[in-house]
Every structure is written in C-alpha cells, then in structure tokens.
Amino acid sequence: MENNKMERGLKSRHVSMIAIGGAIGTGLFVATGGVIAEAGPFGALLAYGIIGIMLYFLMNTIGELATFYPVSGAFSAFSTRFVDSSVGFTIGWVYFLIGILVSAVDIIVASNVITFWEPMQFFSPFTWSLLFFSLIFVLNIIKVRAFGEAEYWLSLIKVITIIVFIVIGTLMIFGILGDEFYGFKNYTVGEAPFVGGISGFLGVLLVAGFSVGGTEVVAVTAGESDDPEKSMPKAVNQVFWRILIFYIGAIAVISAIIPYTDPTLLNETGSVNQSPFTIVFDRVGIAFAASVINTVILTSLLSASNSMLYSASRTLFALARKGHAPTSISKINNKTYSPxxxxxxxxxxxxxxxxxxxxxxxxxxxxxxxxxxxxxxVWLSNVWAQMRLRKAIKLQGLDIDEVLPFKAKGFPVGQYVVIAIILFLLTGGSIQYIIDFNGAELLRHYLPFIILIGIFIVHKLINKTVMVDLKTVDLSRKMMD
Structure with a gap:
C-alpha cells in the first residue's frame, strides 16, 4: 500500500536555521558596505529597522497560517484554500521559478567563489558547479531529518561568524581589542550620520527589503515539522530576532570602524578582500581573514541553494496535489517519506x-x-490569505482562540504595515522612471508583474475559478490535500 504522508522529521532548530539559511547570504558579507556608503550609518540602520518591523509582522502572518494549516508547499496551498485557486496556481509557479533560479545561481556563484584559493583552480568552475550540485542533490533525496541536520550546520557556520564579528567589532569600538579606540566618531564624519538625502535612503530601503527574501521559507517546512504548533511560533520569533540583530548589529559595527567615505565599502569588484567583514578582521589581526570570510560566503551560498531547492520541490509537490502540476509528482516515496x-x-x-x-x-x-x-x-499573497482566514472565522461565528493555535501579533495593523511597505518595494524602484517619463524602463520594471497578471487571468478564464466562499470554507484543521 502506498504511503501518503510526509515524514515530520524537522525539529524546531532545523526550521529556524532553514529560514536563516535562505535569508542570510553574500548580501550581508559583501554588499553591506555599499549600503552604508550610499545612505550613511544612520540611513542604513533606519532602513533595516523599518524592514525589520515589516519582517516581524510578516513572519507573524506566515506563522499563523503555517500553524493553522501546516502543509508542504505552503504559499500555493494558502492561496488556493482561502483566496482563489487561480491565485494559488500563479503564486505557486512563481515561487517554484524563483526557487530553482536562486538555487542554481547560488551554485554557479559558489563555483567561482571556491577558485579564490589557488589549489582549487585545478578544477574548472563548471566542474565545481557539478560537484556542488551533486552535494545538494544528495542532501535533498535523503530523509528530511538528515536534510534538516545538514542545513542546520551549514547555517550555523555563518551565524557563529556573524556573532563573533559583532563581539570582536564591539570590543574594537571601545578599544579593548586592536591598537585604536574607534568610539563612534565615524558616525558623524563628513555628511554622516545620514548621507545621500531621501533618494539614498529610499534606495537602501529597497535593498534592505529584498535582502530579507528567503525568510518566508519557514512556512514551507511546516508540512514536515514534527510539532508545527510549537515549532512554528518558536521559529517565527527566532528568525525575526536573529536576522534583525545580525543585520543591524553588523551594520552598526561596520559603520563605527570603517567611515562611509572609505572607497573599499563600495566594493565595486565584489572582491572578498574588500568585504567589510574581511577589513574588520584584518584590523584586529586575525590571520587569513579573507580566507575565513570566503569560507563563510561559500557555505552561505551552499546553504541558500540547499534551502531554496527544498522549498521549490515542496512547492512543486503542493502544486501537483492541487492539480496545478502533473499528478505523478504528488506521490510520497515509501522509503524516504518525502516527495x-x-x-x-x-x-x-x-x-x-x-x-x-x-x-x-x-x-x-x-x-x-x-x-x-x-x-x-508571494509575501502579499500570505497577508491576503491570512486576512481572509480571519474574516472567514468571523463570518462563521467561530471562536478565534479555538480555531487558531497561534495568533499573529499586531493584527490587523501589522498587516497594513506589511502591505504599505510591499507597495513601496513594488513602486519604489520605478519612481525615477516616472519622473523622467522613461516608458521603456517602466515597462522593463513592471513586465514581470504584467506577465504574472496575464497568467492569472488566463488560468481563471480557462478553469472558470471563483473566489473562495468565506461563509462555507472548511475551517477545520484537517489537511485539504
């Protein structure tokens, strides 16, 4: 008899680290300096603080949905169950496409990163790509608990590095380590603490907004978490605080030690030697600082690739379960209890x-x-699904405390904050094109969204789908697969 249940083998520590693995990558270790150079110390901190607020409410939204409906391939399933089947179809395929592209690109970049060390240049980058792909492939076809352990340790490497960096940097700021007392003079050097005016700040806000992409993967793990009612709320809180502290802590340290006017912060070549982390470790006298950071970057890329492959495969599985992809993909393997x-x-x-x-x-x-x-x-679809879930509970006259095992904090104000910031991220990059009446660039900027809307309309017309009736939608916690 064929098994039809996923293995719930992911512990809460696995869930948290998988989300962190998807969200912390080369952007933090290499590109942070450019953020400080563009907006200044306070501009960068404020931008990440605002995005941190959005992330807090977004993660609570995702946590509420994933705890109520812990299903693999969450985003497609949430929209299909509470919004519209056509929305579920569209969001699911978009997230699958993003997942496979991010996973592949991380492997490609990792194959170039490893050639930083001369002995590793014996193999071509393409050969390294195949080796890294093989590693990620093996990690994903074994049992999910083994996958969770691998992702845990890959993510832990960069977590430890960031903590060590913040601690060492703080000691350097107060003159306890190194030969110089930095204090906070670099926070007011030149035009600091705010640099570049409103345009510089908004540009950094866009960078900060997209840099937290990957945290949403925590919802995908719910279907294979051993106790989603406990692990999801715990993971949601841990992921938010860790990512916020890591980004803001690292930026605060870098801003104090390296003035925003330092040309190396721009790191236009993307060199690991000009990573702010490398520069700080160099100044405190840590040997082979560039090699240390390059190792962390390499594991970050492999971790992110591993995490995105996992989320893409579960999204495809959910699409198949809902009839949005070939049903042959919806089977659970009897040996691994995985799709x-x-x-x-x-x-x-x-x-x-x-x-x-x-x-x-x-x-x-x-x-x-x-x-x-x-x-x-994808984020917006989660907010929409959660708001419709809450409305359905109200329309059916049910007790929210009995229906929802975990309730999002700040509802509904938090959801409006998320929507407002998402709308800024959607339009912020095109403001200058609107001012300049640059139609070609406007079309290029919005073309992905136009195509996405087209896919949604075509699916709706062909399948004649309708919005889910909130008065009759099943609000029991049974799986609807």
Missing part, C-alpha cells in the same frame, strides 16, 4: 540551468533579476 518525484524534477531543472549557464550565464542572471522582484507578491 521524491517532485525533488527529482526540481533537481533536474536546476541541473539543466547550471549546464545552460555555460552558454547563457548572463541570460540566467538577468532572468533571476527579472523574476526576483516577484517575491514581494
């Missing part, structure tokens, strides 16, 4: 992208940039 068919299809697609990158590398990076902005619509 092996969906994993194999996802891995095969990522492998194809890695191979094609040898001939179309620029095209693949452009495609990722093209669809990457759509992650904000």
């Amino acid at each position: 092996l068919a969906a994993i194999l299809v996802t891995c095969g697609t990522i492998f194809l992208i890695v191979v094609l990158s040898q001939f179309l590398e620029n095209a693949i990076f452009i495609l990722l940039e093209f669809v990457g902005s759509l992650i904000i619509l």
Whole structure:
C-alpha cells in the first residue's frame, strides 16, 4: 500500500536555521558596505529597522497560517484554500521559478567563489558547479531529518561568524581589542550620520527589503515539522530576532570602524578582500581573514541553494496535489517519506540551468533579476490569505482562540504595515522612471508583474475559478490535500 504522508522529521532548530539559511547570504558579507556608503550609518540602520518591523509582522502572518494549516508547499496551498485557486496556481509557479533560479545561481556563484584559493583552480568552475550540485542533490533525496541536520550546520557556520564579528567589532569600538579606540566618531564624519538625502535612503530601503527574501521559507517546512504548533511560533520569533540583530548589529559595527567615505565599502569588484567583514578582521589581526570570510560566503551560498531547492520541490509537490502540476509528482516515496518525484524534477531543472549557464550565464542572471522582484507578491499573497482566514472565522461565528493555535501579533495593523511597505518595494524602484517619463524602463520594471497578471487571468478564464466562499470554507484543521 502506498504511503501518503510526509515524514515530520524537522525539529524546531532545523526550521529556524532553514529560514536563516535562505535569508542570510553574500548580501550581508559583501554588499553591506555599499549600503552604508550610499545612505550613511544612520540611513542604513533606519532602513533595516523599518524592514525589520515589516519582517516581524510578516513572519507573524506566515506563522499563523503555517500553524493553522501546516502543509508542504505552503504559499500555493494558502492561496488556493482561502483566496482563489487561480491565485494559488500563479503564486505557486512563481515561487517554484524563483526557487530553482536562486538555487542554481547560488551554485554557479559558489563555483567561482571556491577558485579564490589557488589549489582549487585545478578544477574548472563548471566542474565545481557539478560537484556542488551533486552535494545538494544528495542532501535533498535523503530523509528530511538528515536534510534538516545538514542545513542546520551549514547555517550555523555563518551565524557563529556573524556573532563573533559583532563581539570582536564591539570590543574594537571601545578599544579593548586592536591598537585604536574607534568610539563612534565615524558616525558623524563628513555628511554622516545620514548621507545621500531621501533618494539614498529610499534606495537602501529597497535593498534592505529584498535582502530579507528567503525568510518566508519557514512556512514551507511546516508540512514536515514534527510539532508545527510549537515549532512554528518558536521559529517565527527566532528568525525575526536573529536576522534583525545580525543585520543591524553588523551594520552598526561596520559603520563605527570603517567611515562611509572609505572607497573599499563600495566594493565595486565584489572582491572578498574588500568585504567589510574581511577589513574588520584584518584590523584586529586575525590571520587569513579573507580566507575565513570566503569560507563563510561559500557555505552561505551552499546553504541558500540547499534551502531554496527544498522549498521549490515542496512547492512543486503542493502544486501537483492541487492539480496545478502533473499528478505523478504528488506521490510520497515509501522509503524516504518525502516527495521524491517532485525533488527529482526540481533537481533536474536546476541541473539543466547550471549546464545552460555555460552558454547563457548572463541570460540566467538577468532572468533571476527579472523574476526576483516577484517575491514581494508571494509575501502579499500570505497577508491576503491570512486576512481572509480571519474574516472567514468571523463570518462563521467561530471562536478565534479555538480555531487558531497561534495568533499573529499586531493584527490587523501589522498587516497594513506589511502591505504599505510591499507597495513601496513594488513602486519604489520605478519612481525615477516616472519622473523622467522613461516608458521603456517602466515597462522593463513592471513586465514581470504584467506577465504574472496575464497568467492569472488566463488560468481563471480557462478553469472558470471563483473566489473562495468565506461563509462555507472548511475551517477545520484537517489537511485539504
């Protein structure tokens, strides 16, 4: 008899680290300096603080949905159950596309990062890509608990590095380590603490907004968490505080030690030698600082690739369960208790992208940039689904405390905060094009969203779907697969 249940083998510590693995990558270790150079110390801190507030309410929204409905491939399932089947179809395929592209690109970048060490140049970057892909492939086809352990340790490396960096940096600021007392004089050097005016701040706010992409993957793990009612709320709080502290703590330390006027902060070459983390470790006398940070960057890329492959495969599985993808992909393997068919299809697609990158590398990076902005619509779909869930509970006259095992904090004000910031992220990058009447750039900026709306309309017309009736929607916690 065929098994039809996923293995619930992910512990709460796995869940938290998988989300952190998806959200903390090269942006923190390499690109943070550019953020400080563009907006100044306080501008950067304020931008990440605002995004942190959004992240808090967003993670609570996701936690409420995932605890009530702990299903693999969450985002498609949430929208299908509480909003509209066509929305679930569209969001699911968008998230799958983002997942496979991010996973493939992280493997490609990792294959170049490892050649930082001369002995590793014995193999070509393409060979390294295949080796890294093989590693990620193996981690995903074994039992989910083994996958969770691997992701836990990969993510833990960068978590420890960030903590050590913040501690060492703080000691340097107060002159306890190193030969110089830095204090906070660099916070007011030149035009600091705010630099670049409103345009510089808004530009950094956009960077900060998209940098937390990946935290939403915590919802995808709910379907394989051993106790989602306990692990989801715990993971939601841990992920928010850790990511907020890591980003703000790192920026605060870098701003104090390296003035925003230092040209190395821009790091236009993307060199690990000009990473703010490398510079700080160098100044305190840590040997092989560049090698240390390069190692962390490498594990960050592999961790993020691993996390996104996991979320993409579960999204594909959920799509198949809902009839939005071939039903043959919806089967659970009897040995691993995982959606092996969906994993194999996802891995095969990522492998194809890695191979094609040898001939179309620029095209693949452009495609990722093209669809990457759509992650904000995935976030928006979660807020929409949660608000409709709350409305359904009210319309059916049910007790919210009995229906929801975990309630999002700040509802509904928090949801409006998330919507407002998402709308800014959606339009912020096009403001200058509107001012300049640049139609071509406006079209390029909004083309992914236009295509997405087109897909939604076509699916709706073909399948004649309607909005879910909130008065009759099933609000029992049974799985609706």
